[in-house]
Amino acid sequence: MSQELEQRVVELETRVAFQEHALNELSDALAQVRLQAAQNAELLRHSLEELKQARGAFYADPAEEPPPPHY
Known part of the structure; x- marks a missing residue:
């Protein structure tokens, strides 16, 4: 192999x-x-459920x- 080809x-x-490392x-x-998005979605779902319950109260x-009293 030539030096230039080996260098290439x-x-x-x-x-x-480098690309494999960046991809990983x-x-x-x-x-x-x-x-994190799944955790945030679960937190939002839980918060909305609590809000619905609080609104009902x-x-x-x-x-x-x-x-x-006038009846």
Whole structure:
């Protein structure tokens, strides 16, 4: 193998190794973002459920309220 060709192969191998490393880092970051998004979605769902329950406590059912005193 000529010196120039060997140098080009080494450079290409270096680039591929760098790209593989970058791809692994991006994959890890994406996995973390997906996990955090799932946690946030669960937290939001839980918060909305609590809000619905709290709203129900604030607004009484008209059928359960006693009639006004003028009846």
